[in-house]
Amino acid sequence: xxxxxxxxxxxxxxxxxxxxxxxxxxxxxxxxxxxxxxxxxxxxxxxxxxxxxxxxxxxxxxxxxxxxxxxxxxxxxxxxxxxxxxxxxxxxxxxxxxxxxxxxxxxxxxxxxxxxxxxxxxxxxxxxxxxxxxxxxxxxxxxxxxxxxxxxxxxxxxxxxxxxxxxxxxxxxxxxxxxxxxxxxxxxxxxxxxxxxxxxxxxxxxxxxxxxxxxxxxxxxxxxxxxxxxxxxxxxxxxxxxxxxxxxxxxxxxxxxxxxxxxxxxxxxxxxxxxxxxxxxxxxxxxxxxxxxxxxxxxxxxxxxxxxxxxxxxxxxxxxxxxxxxxxxxxxxxxxxxxxxxxxxxxxxxxxxxxxxxxxxxxxxxxxxxxxxxxxxxxxxxxxxxxxxxxxxxxxxxxxxxxxxxxxxxxxxxxxxxxxxxxxxxxxxxxxxxxxxxxxxxxxxxxxxxxxxxxxxxxxxxxxxxxxxxxxxxxxxxxxxxxxxxxxxxxxxxxxxxxxxxxxxxxxxxxxxxxxxxxxxxxxxxxxxxxxxxxxxxxxxxxxxxxxxxxxxxxxxxxxxxxxxxxxxxxxxxxxxxxxxxxxxxxxxxxxxxxxxxxxxxxxxxxxxxxxxxxxxxxxxxxxx
Numbered sequence: 001x002x003x004x005x006x007x008x009x010x011x012x013x014x015x016x017x018x019x020x021x022x023x024x025x026x027x028x029x030x031x032x033x034x035x036x037x038x039x040x041x042x043x044x045x046x047x048x049x050x051x052x053x054x055x056x057x058x059x060x061x062x063x064x065x066x067x068x069x070x071x072x073x074x075x076x077x078x079x080x081x082x083x084x085x086x087x088x089x090x091x092x093x094x095x096x097x098x099x100x101x102x103x104x105x106x107x108x109x110x111x112x113x114x115x116x117x118x119x120x121x122x123x124x125x126x127x128x129x130x131x132x133x134x135x136x137x138x139x140x141x142x143x144x145x146x147x148x149x150x151x152x153x154x155x156x157x158x159x160x161x162x163x164x165x166x167x168x169x170x171x172x173x174x175x176x177x178x179x180x181x182x183x184x185x186x187x188x189x190x191x192x193x194x195x196x197x198x199x200x201x202x203x204x205x206x207x208x209x210x211x212x213x214x215x216x217x218x219x220x221x222x223x224x225x226x227x228x229x230x231x232x233x234x235x236x237x238x239x240x241x242x243x244x245x246x247x248x249x250x251x252x253x254x255x256x257x258x259x260x261x262x263x264x265x266x267x268x269x270x271x272x273x274x275x276x277x278x279x280x281x282x283x284x285x286x287x288x289x290x291x292x293x294x295x296x297x298x299x300x301x302x303x304x305x306x307x308x309x310x311x312x313x314x315x316x317x318x319x320x321x322x323x324x325x326x327x328x329x330x331x332x333x334x335x336x337x338x339x340x341x342x343x344x345x346x347x348x349x350x351x352x353x354x355x356x357x358x359x360x361x362x363x364x365x366x367x368x369x370x371x372x373x374x375x376x377x378x379x380x381x382x383x384x385x386x387x388x389x390x391x392x393x394x395x396x397x398x399x400x401x402x403x404x405x406x407x408x409x410x411x412x413x414x415x416x417x418x419x420x421x422x423x424x425x426x427x428x429x430x431x432x433x434x435x436x437x438x439x440x441x442x443x444x445x446x447x448x449x450x451x452x453x454x455x456x457x458x459x460x461x462x463x464x465x466x467x468x469x470x471x472x473x474x475x476x477x478x479x480x481x482x483x484x485x486x487x488x489x490x491x492x493x494x495x496x497x498x499x500x501x502x503x504x505x506x507x508x509x510x511x512x513x514x515x516x517x518x519x520x521x522x523x524x525x526x527x528x529x530x531x532x533x534x535x536x537x538x539x540x541x542x543x544x545x546x547x548x549x550x551x552x553x554x555x556x557x558x559x560x561x562x563x564x565x566x567x568x569x570x571x572x573x574x575x576x577x578x579x580x581x582x583x584x585x586x587x588x589x590x591x592x593x594x595x596x597x598x599x600x601x602x603x604x605x606x607x608x609x610x611x612x613x614x615x616x617x618x619x620x621x622x623x624x625x
Contacts, residue, residue, distance in 0.1 A: 012209030013236040013243070017058040019065040023204040023232075024453075024465070025197045027190050028055060033597070034188045035063045037539045038161045039071060039127045044543035045148055045183045047172075048163045050190030053233030056163050059190075060131055070124040080135045083143045087112065090128060113150055116157035126158050133164035138177060145180045154545075185543035186595075192230030195222065201232065202239060216242075219256040227263035238262045417505060417512035419484060419522050422491045431508040432481055432492045433528075437461070439479045439496070439614045440530055453528070462533055464598045467525040470516075474498070475588075476529060476602050477615045482519070483526030492528075493519075498616050531602050532613070541595035544573040552596055555604040556580050559587075 012021075022028065031048055038046030050056050064073065074093035081089060084100075087108035091098050096115045098108055119126050128147070130136065136144070150157040162168065166189070172181040193201055199221045206215060216224070220242075228234035241262035242254045249258075433452035437444040437459070444459055446452050453463035464476075473480065482493040482505075493514075494506040501516045534551045537544070550571045559580075578594040585592040588603050596604070609615065 008206075008210035010209055011240065012205040013240040015233055015236050017061040019058065019062040021205050021208055022055075022058055022062045023197075023201045025193055025201065027193075028059065029465075031056075031059050031188050031190045032062060033538050034186055035059060035161060036066065037186060037537070037541075038159055039063060039066075039068055039073070039129075040159075040537070041125060042537070042544040042546060042548065044156060044159065044185035046159075046161045047168070047184045047187040048161070048190065049166055049168055049187075051192065051231065052165060053231040054190045054192055055232045056190060057131060058232075060129060060163060063129075072119055072124060072126040074126065074128045076128070076130045077132065078135075079130050079132060079140070080137075081140065082137075083140055084108065086140050086143060091115075094126065109146075112147075113157070116150055120152065120155065120157055125155075127161065128158055129161045129163070131163050133162040134168040134171065135164075136162075136168075136171075138171070138174070141171070141177055141180050145183055148183050186539075186541060193225075193232065193235075194230060195225050198225040198228070198230055198235060201235065205236075205239075215246075216254045216259075217256065220254045220259045223256045223259045223263075227259070227267065234266070237266050241265055414504065414512045417507060417510075417514050419493070419514060419518055420486070422484065422493070422507060423486045423489050427491050428508055429492050432494050432506070435494055435506055435508070436479060436481055436528075436530060440532075456530065460532055461530045462538055462598065464529045464531055464602070466527060466529075466599075468527065469525065470520070473527060474616065475606070476599070477606055477617060478529050478531060478602070479614050479616060480527045480529035482523055483528070484519075484522040485524050485526075486522055495616070531598065531605075532610070533598075533601055534605075538601075539595055539597055540573065540601070542573055542578065546571050549573050549577070552581070552604070553577060555607060556584060558607040559584055 022032075024032070031050075034046055034048060038044070048056060048059070060075075064075070072094060074090045076086075076089055076093070079086070084103035084105060087105065088098065088100065088103055090096075091108060091112060094112075094115060096111050098111045100107070116126055130144075144160060144162075147158050148156065148160065169189075171177065172184075202216060202221065202224070216239075224235060224238060228238055238259065239254075239262075242258050245258040245262060246252075246254055251258075430446070430448060430452070434444075434446050437446060437452065437456075440461060441459060446455055453465070456463050468476075479494070479496050482495050484491045484493055492508070494508065495503055496506060497504040502513050503516060503519060505512060505514055534548055537548045540548050540552050552573075556577075581596060581600070582592040582594045584604075585594075585600060590600055590603070605613065
């Protein structure tokens with residue numbers, strides 16, 4: 001089998017940790033942010049855990065692929081070592097010469113400390129990264145703790161990042177290792193992908209390898225998530241086997257039957273179940289959901305995409321235990337004719353529901369408790385007077401259509417755009433990203449070789465790709481790309497200004513206005529926004545020091561309506577600052593985790609906008625959500 005036969009340059013589902021294939025789901029983006037924070041000048045002792053195959057090593061490779069300035073990295077991939085071997089391996093990674101074997105702990109520690117002081121004096125810092133850290137023995141973990149004591153009066157000489165499986169948490173929970181556990185300044189647990197993320201993950205890998213993003217039917221994607229449980233490594237192996245099934249069968253797309261057979265081959269008897277009582281009911285509901293278009297979100301722009309509101313409100317029923325090959329054939333394949341569902345009496349529905357509870361496959365807690373995103377009807381704030389007039393479309397007396405005036409500078413009102421027309425023609429999404437970046441700086445010229453969001457740090461910017469309600473977008477108050485959805489198609493709409501119920505937008509080809517009511521018919525909460533972090537830090541929390549912490553204190557001083565007063569000397573993140581930050585987050589409906597992440601920093605900037613910050617409206621929505 002040649003992958004070029006499918007239009008791919010290479011195998012899109014190879015399990016090697018290639019940073020190009022990193023899909024930034026919510027969990028993976030947070031994990032990478034923690035790793036970058038740990039490797040930064042204000043990092044400390046960071047812990048990242050996750051189940052086998054969730055992508056921890058790929059995140060490490062992506063971290064090392066970052067342009068980390070003035071950073072020395074010691075990477076240990078096999079930590080099943082003695083204390084002496086562990087220190088010797090660190091010295092080898094950093095190019096430190098030492099005597100041995102036999103190794104002397106004192107000699108190795110002295111040589112390492114001397115080297116770290118030299119690096120610190122040169123204005124650089126050193127990071128120790130340990131993969132598969134669950135293999136560290138308690139004695140070596142205690143040695144890791146001792147390494148955190150290598151410090152000056154103001155700075156740690158060695159930043160430490162431990163990456164491992166959940167067993168590492170149980171090891172650190174031991175009484176004799178409580179000193180190690182207390183030294184950890186930031187920790188994150190990476191969960192498997194949910195249903196929507198699984199579809200977006202597959203679309204992303206297909207887009208990187210080639211252009212075939214519609215290779216799997218909706219039913220196949222849904223079944224893929226069931227058998228893989230959202231674990232990327234299992235997704236890759238099942239998908240790769242499914243490609244072989246296409247090659248041998250001569251079909252154009254992977255259907256549910258192919259996924260079932262591929263999962264059976266990959267997982268063995270684990271994928272073979274006895275038929276369940278509710279197969280017909282489940283298949284009928286799946287058909288209805290497929291027709292309704294609530295399956296998943298494609299991510300055509302290689303940016304993370306999660307339909308949280310759709311997932312929480314119209315989650316497909318969990319499959320019954322034991323789906324045989326013949327039964328899988330009855331599942332929806334996308335585009336097939338839809339058989340009429342039998343009408344059940346209320347008593348039959350209650351009986352069927354009770355039977356299904358005993359036959360459903362249980363999912364991990366983090367998959368079964370997806371957060372929902374409410375979208376209440378919220379009146380918009382008035383736009384500033386200097387915005388172009390967009391009070392409504394101007395009608396052409398001849399043909400009855402909206403007059404065309406694509407230029408914002410035109411004295412006439414811009415024409416009204418019909419959003420359903422966007423889905424009838426292809427879209428150059430790169431053009432939309434280019435315009436979003438140029439709102440911040442007209443000189444920005446993006447490179448088509450990589451995704452725009454990966455280029456954002458080069459310009460001092462970050463991408464915030466999230467799901468939220470309309471009120472939250474107004475509170476963020478930045479120009480952004482709105483993700484529109486119709487069936488399996490997705491389009492980007494550049495939202496530049498708001499004026500009452502009229503929105504000034506750019507499709508990538510032309511400018512115009514749309515009504516908020518029309519927008520909400522195609523919008524499920526997805527958006528991509530640019531923002532500018534202070535001092536380049538996407539996370540400010542425990543262990544942070546320096547200018548970023550001073551900025552955070554100054555911003556919080558504005559919460560009670562006070563003036564912005566520069567506070568000198570308070571450049572360490574302490575307990576009192578964390579308490580103030582948590583109070584601000586609760587007041588604004590954010591997760592009160594005591595860490596100034598992306599949305600928190602945007603909200604803090606909105607207290608007094610920095611010069612040159614583009615906005616949607618002069619007066620964003622304020623107060624509690």
